[in-house]
Amino acid sequence: MVSVYLNNAATTWPKPPCVGESLSTFLSRGGANLGRGTSSSRDMGTLNSVLDCRTRLAQLLGGYEDGDPRYVTFCSNVTEGLNIVLRGFLRPGMKALASCMEHNSVIRPLRTLERLGVKTEFLPCSPEGELGPETLSKALSKGRCDLVVLAHASNVCGTVQDVEVLASICRDAGVPLVLDTAQTAGTLSLDAAALGLAALCFTGHKGLMGPQGIGGVVWNPEFALKVDPLVTGGTGSYSHVEFQPEELPDRFEAGTPNLPGIVGLLAALDWMDEVTLEAVAERERAIGAFLLDGLLKIEGLQLQGRRTMEGRVPVFSFNFEGIDNGILADVLSRKGFETRPGLHCAPLAHKALGSFPQGSLRVSPGYFTKDPEITSFLTALTESVRELRRE
Ligand SMILES: Cc1ncc(COP(=O)(O)O)c(C=O)c1O
Numbered sequence: 492m493v494s495v496y497l498n499n500a501a502t503t504w505p506k507p508p509c510v511g512e513s514l515s516t517f518l519s520r521g522g523a524n525l526g527r528g529t530s531s532s533r534d535m536g537t538l539n540s541v542l543d544c545r546t547r548l549a550q551l552l553g554g555y556e557d558g559d560p561r562y563v564t565f566c567s568n569v570t571e572g573l574n575i576v577l578r579g580f581l582r583p584g585m586k587a588l589a590s591c592m593e594h595n596s597v598i599r600p601l602r603t604l605e606r607l608g609v610k611t612e613f614l615p616c617s618p619e620g621e622l623g624p625e626t627l628s629k630a631l632s633k634g635r636c637d638l639v640v641l642a643h644a645s646n647v648c649g650t651v652q653d654v655e656v657l658a659s660i661c662r663d664a665g666v667p668l669v670l671d672t673a674q675t676a677g678t679l680s681l682d683a684a685a686l687g688l689a690a691l692c693f694t695g696h697k698g699l700m701g702p703q704g705i706g707g708v709v710w711n712p713e714f715a716l717k718v719d720p721l722v723t724g725g726t727g728s729y730s731h732v733e734f735q736p737e738e739l740p741d742r743f744e745a746g747t748p749n750l751p752g753i754v755g756l757l758a759a760l761d762w763m764d765e766v767t768l769e770a771v772a773e774r775e776r777a778i779g780a781f782l783l784d785g786l787l788k789i790e791g792l793q794l795q796g797r798r799t800m801e802g803r804v805p806v807f808s809f810n811f812e813g814i815d816n817g818i819l820a821d822v823l824s825r826k827g828f829e830t831r832p833g834l835h836c837a838p839l840a841h842k843a844l845g846s847f848p849q850g851s852l853r854v855s856p857g858y859f860t861k862d863p864e865i866t867s868f869l870t871a872l873t874e875s876v877r878e879l880r881r882e
Pocket of ligand 1 (some may be wrong): 500501568569570571596624642643645671673674694706873
């Protein structure tokens, strides 16, 4: 049976081989904790890898003060990064704006904060999932707003928000903007400092090609001081002080970090340096265009979001009238094609796109997807729909 992975929006696969190799080397030959030993070569090895990884992320994502590595902090994933920012900054009486295209990693922390007296508003988007600049401007002019949080690209329909324009509106209004780059870091070029973001939250296991369990935040250092840490504890530094250090990165990094994850992410960034972000973006665009072209030719396929590659990443969701997307995904899975049906942790996006509660079938190729795999998927999809219609 064929095996074709078309679920890169959930996590990229395969990873560049150097990622697994670096994890194995770290665990078998390195393995020292961070700042909790001496200056042995193993201790220094860990220290240098962590510093390198911070530095490289700051360069790739446009960290503040010419990519000062201190302003990149690690946590488990973008969900935790968003929780650190939202729950650490928003206090009772404050108001946060988001779009209706957010993932539950934004919706759920905001709903939790609502119970504590934070006001929230999820702004409507166009039928293609785009947040219009005028919608944001109008909402900001209506009254108090303390923070805006947005997904850079939708994990349902792939629509990329016009972040330059939206960020300039937030800057003009003096409102901190937090960006969820789960679907864009490592795929699109990003510059947190140039955009004036308060915080850019990233996850290591998608476009950045690293292992699962590592992510973080690129901070505007002034904003970071207004955010209370969610977790406090040992940092391997300032051990004489009984309160959490104010300094970055220690402020948000209590407890032993996911060091194998950081080392694996660093290897992925090395790979990215060699291949280049531009080449990755170009390949993803090409494979996306090839798939999109084929999808649009399939009779009865109702595509969500944009019908060209302009302003989108290669994440495609669709439905067929009268066919359950979960059953279709199962039929495809038995033929060897891995997709993702359902609501994709984004109920408001599906409501906005008219596919709640049934959801849709999502297909997301990646850098390593080959053209013939897309061709065989398109054939299998057409045949599977025919089979289900006959039943
Ligand atoms: C837009 C968006 N935000 C947040 C997340 C959550 O990512 P993680 O599970 O790595 O925290 C995802 C994952 O699919 C996503 O697509």
